[in-house]
Amino acid sequence: MSQINKQALHLRAEVPYELGGQRLDQIAAQLFDEHSRSRLSAWIKEGHLTVDGAVLRPRDVVHGGAVLVLETEIEAQGEWQAQDIALEIVYEDDHLLVLDKPAGLVVHPAAGHADGTLLNALLHHVPDVVNVPRAGIVHRLDKDTTGLMVVAKTLEAHTRLVAQLQARTVSRIYEAIVIGVITAGGKIDAPIGRSSQQRQRMAVIAGGKQAVTHYRVLERFRSHTHTRVKLETGRTHQIRVHMSHIGYPLVGDPVYAGRFRIPPAANPSLVQQLKEFPRQALHARFLELDHPATGERMKWESPLPEDFTWLLSLLRQDREAFVG
CATH class of the missing domain: 3.30.2350.10 (Pseudouridine synthase)
Structure with missing residues (x-):
């Protein structure tokens, strides 16, 4: 069944005197803080949020003691x-x-x-x-x-x-297996936008949206690196674009990895796994945030998936076979 619901919303609040003298949109954002400023501003402009029964503009000043009434319907998206x-x-x-x-x-x-x-x-x-x-x-x-x-x-x-x-207070930490041997961790601060050549791809471009990625080495192999990556911003394909930009694309990435590479004289099992790895080797490992109702800091961890751990084990075997 198709989901097309509407939810009636009826809210009423009296403006405290200490808030009097501010703009209507500023007061509404404080009194009805479960809704975003942009949503509240739209409701004011549409006449759904009234002051003492009158329709005002978002920038109009409202005095203490006035009564704000919000009557609207929230529609399914x-x-x-x-x-x-x-x-x-x-x-x-x-x-x-x-x-x-x-x-x-x-x-x-x-x-x-x-x-x-x-x-x-x-x-x-x-x-x-x-x-x-x-x-x-x-x-x-x-x-x-x-x-x-x-x-x-x-x-x-x-x-x-x-x-x-x-506000960048949500901590999102990923693990990835990249092509190439990274010598040390670092920070990538390079703007990302749609590629002018291929609209389905993202790219580092002048005038793109700010994008910041931090990365560090967890384990090095002969021709690959297991990395931990922390997002400061959240742009489309950010990790995939940034790691490719600095010359270390993700294993299995069908869009940004470029030419297929394997370690010289590698075991056939590893060669096959690298060739057939079905996706970009990227896993959102840790998540940490403030609970939206209680404010409590909460954190979660997800174990690495089976295809990821199997590739790591083959890379370790390959490295050990060539030690000394």
């Missing part, structure tokens, strides 16, 4: 199907859930992936998220990237998690 798709849920409460995404699961419906996505699964598991922007999805993982994602179950949680992501 799209016509999406709820689908019974199994989810690996690591943690869940009334406000959020944290899941461990498998490879191959698309996060959000798009061209070529109208259904069968994480969003469709969420609508089945938590039907009320149809009333939360993007069904509560506040950040994405690429289709073939595995690991931890947080989903907001309420509007308030969504607003606060998005604010944390914007």
Whole structure:
């Protein structure tokens, strides 16, 4: 059944005298802080948020003692199907859930992936998220990237998690296997935007959005490196683009890895695994954030998936075969 719901919203608040004299949009953001500033501003402009019964502009000054009334309907964000798709849920409460995404699961419906996505699964598991922007999805993982994602179950949680992501207080740490031997860790600060040559690809380009990635070495092999990567920003394909940009693309990346490379005289098992690795070797290993309702700092860890650990074991065997 298609999810097209509307949720009535009726809120009332008296402006405290200490807030009097500020702009309406500023006061509304403090009194109704479970909603984003942009959403509140739109409601003011549309006449859904009134002051003593009158429609004002967002910039109009409001005095203490005035009564704000918000009456509106929150509409579903799209016509999406709820689908019974199994989810690996690591943690869940009334406000959020944290899941461990498998490879191959698309996060959000798009061209070529109208259904069968994480969003469709969420609508089945938590039907009320149809009333939360993007069904509560506040950040994405690429289709073939595995690991931890947080989903907001309420509007308030969504607003606060998005604010944390914007303030860069959510810690997202990944592990990757890259082509080439990295000598030391570092920081990549290079803007990312759509490639002018191929619109499906992202690239480091002048005028792109700021993107900052930190990386360090966990283990070196003859021609590869196991790395830990921490995102400071969250651009599309950021880790894949940045690591390729500095000359260490991810194993198995069909878009950014370029020419296939193998260690000289490598064991046939390793050669086969490197050739046939079905996806970019990238896993969202750690997630840490402030709980949107309690403020408590929470953290989760996801074990490395089987294909990742098997490749690491083959790389270790290869390195040991050539020691000395």
